[in-house]
Amino acid sequence: MGIAMILDMAASATPDRLAMGGRVDGTTYRQLDEISWGGAGVLERLGARHVVFIGVNGPILPILMFATARAGVPLAPLNYRLPADQLRELINRLDEPIVVADDAYADKLAGTDHRIVTSAEFLAMARTAERATEDRSREDETAIVLFTSGTTSAPKGVVLRHRHLLSYLLNTVEFASASEENATLVSTPPYHIAGLGAVLSNIYAGRRMVHLPDFSPRKWLDLVREESVSSAMVVPTMLARIVEHLDGALANVPSLTSLAYGGARMPQPVLEKALDAFPGTGFVNAYGLTETSSTIAVLGPEDHREAYADPALRHRLSSTGRIVPGMEAQIRAEDDVTVLPDGETGLLWVRGAQVSGEYMGKGSVLDADGWFPTRDRGRIDDGFLYIGGRADDTIIRGGENIAPAEIEDVLVQHEQVREVAVVGLADDEWGERICAVIVPNGTDHDDSEAFRDWCRERLRGSRTPDDVVFVDELPRTPTGKIVRRDLVGRITAAA
Template identity: 85%
Template sequence: MGIAMVLDMASSATPDRLAMGRRSDGTTYGRLDELAARGATLLEELGAGHVVFVGVNGPVLPVLMFASARAGIPLAPLNYRLGADQLRELIERLDQPIVVADDVYVDKLSGLSHRIVTPSQFLELARTTERATGDRSADDDTAIVLFTSGTTSAPKGVLLRHRHLLSYLLNTVEFGSAGEEQATLVSTPPYHIAGLGAVLSNIYAGRRMVHLPDFSPQAWLDLVREEEVSSAMVVPTMLARIVEHLDGAPADTPSLASLAYGGARMPQPVLEKALTAFPDTGFVNAYGLTETSSTIAVLGPEDHRAAFADPALRGRLASAGRIVPGMQAQVRDEDDVTVLAEGETGLLWVRGAQVSGEYMGKGSVLDAHGWFPTRDRARIEDGFLYIGGRADDTIIRGGENIAPAEIEDVLVHHGQVREAAVIGVPDDEWGERICAVIVPNSEVHDDAQSFRAWCRERLRGSRTPDDVVFVDELPRTPTGKLVRRDLVDRICAVA
């Protein structure tokens, strides 16, 4: 039994309900089921060993996901923003790939020896193909291959098997729980686990998906209002742009009952402004990794409201929330063995049926008892999980380990700071110096010494940045993750 059962159940229960698209011309569950069944036959006829998708999130993604699942063929969505050479290198790592690429990316893949079709060509061919019968996938087959963003190293192909994805879904989503009037706005990219998780969770719940392939704050707000969207997910950079666009005005989105965010650290000032702009919307912080088939911890709407209303609980807005059902978490010391007491900061390990921890060509990194090393620094207090950044980001200054997040959380509360990142740069005396890289709110701002004094007043002296550098923007992935290695290279190059 594979993930194709999700569409089987939804199309059997509500074949005439809209699965995706606008209310005026959307696609029903019955029609989506038909396209996926015919697409499965087409993929078999094309001799696909993998289905590669290079394009923005849209109606073809659910068709490809369930067609490939029924055919027992892994789907591999790739980051369309990568360079041509990078895309070709990733495609060549896959066995017998058939590529489905948006028209605008076909030229980017010129010279590739494998079959390339556009989404419209794929759908047209599928319509004239016989409907596949049955489901050729098994629980332990690979359903999805997702390449990590590679913020600290070369991308690794994460293998997500059908059983991993189904475990996440069955533990966190109730079948058919959405009303027919409910709709979700999908603006996360298809090569991110959140984009794929949205397909599975919303179809399983019976919620209509509305796609926004090209994000802008105004387009996002317009679509929420026009289609009376009831739920949405954004990455922190999107929410920051929406808040900045509103400039203190209310969002005026009465239908929006739930707004989830995740994919990177959320600056608390941005979140507080968003809670003010969307007073009737329930906020959800979803923390997860590609290797864990999406969400492993959630800070729900009531937690947000309680923390926002009570200054004594305000710090919980910086947490990732509580571990979801079916998952276990523990914080270990740097030796990767010793389990730390509650409140102590160390490395986060997780375990559960939804965890893969398996990489293409490299095997599994789970320990002997099935625990996965997230490589995130974390602590657990009163049942709430707090993420302190990647272990690889740790700055070692004079033999002392310093988490950049601790300093960044202070800097983002400065009224003149739009964004801030803290990195370690080589130093002959200390090993590494602490460098704060700041994107100011305006061209007129305090000098570096004033920002150092701001930190010194709120942190121990050893946490005070040695250097403060001002830049126009920080290098980030499309999902908002800071690419620290690029920032270190940039700062060292001008030092």
């Protein structure tokens, strides 16, 4: 039994209901089922051992998810924003992969030794191909491989087996719970666990999926109105841009009953403005990790409105809510063993059937009792989970993980830089800002904009520091390691 069972159930229960697309020209559950069976047949004949997808979120993703499941091969969506050489390196780590890529990204892979099929070509073949001979998905087999963005080391391939994904669904989503009028707007990327989880949870609930591959606040609001969207999920940066676009006006989206957010820390000022702009919408904060098959804690609509209405409970808006059914959570001390009492901050460990904790080529990192170290710092207070930041030094800017070392390695090459440390600072729009703290070689040096230009010319735009600060020395431990917490404290106090 694998995740293809989800589509089997939906196609059997509501074959003529729209599964995805617009109300006029959408695809029904019966059609999605038939196309995915044809796609599985295509993969059988091509001899794929892995299927890589490089493209934006759209109708091709559900088709690939269920086609690969039925063909018994893992799906590995990659970040289409990565440079060509990094994409090729990740593809080469997979066993006998076939690449399905949108036209806009197929050219980036020129020179690869693996077969490339455009999304349009795969869809055309799947519509006319003979069905696969059988459903080869098995609960203990790998369904998805998602590569982490990496910190100071190479990205790790997180292994999600069919049983992990099914456990998440069965514990958190009610089958066929959506009405025929319900529609969800999907704008999260396909290489993120939230994008994949959206496919499974909405198919299982029987909810029509509407896709927005290129986000802008105006497009998002227009599509919600045009398609009478009832639910959506955004990352904090998206919500910040929507709030800024509204500029104090009401959103005027009467159909939108649920708006979920996650992927990074939500700045409370942004959330409060959003609650005012969407008075008839229930907000949901969903916290999870790739290794946990998506959501492990939820702050629901009633929690949001209750906390917003009561100043004594306002702090709960900064929490991620309560642990979902089927999951357990512990806060442990730095020794990774001692369990801390409620209210104390430490390292978050979680356990449950949906938790993978397994990496391609590296095996499992679960402890002897099945607990997974999230590497997030947090505390549990009155049943609510509060996340206090990453245990490592990763900066999460706009939902994207950024390794400080990547920026430091560029800045240290500047002749005027003696030492440098890159840290994340709290930001209302992006979740975190990138701040480069530089110890210059002398008193005469370029201004901060010149150092930002230096980075911009050598890195992707999202890696350019938002701020550059000059100091006389960096705080270090006796062994020479930079104490980033102290550095952030000093910068924040000075500001």
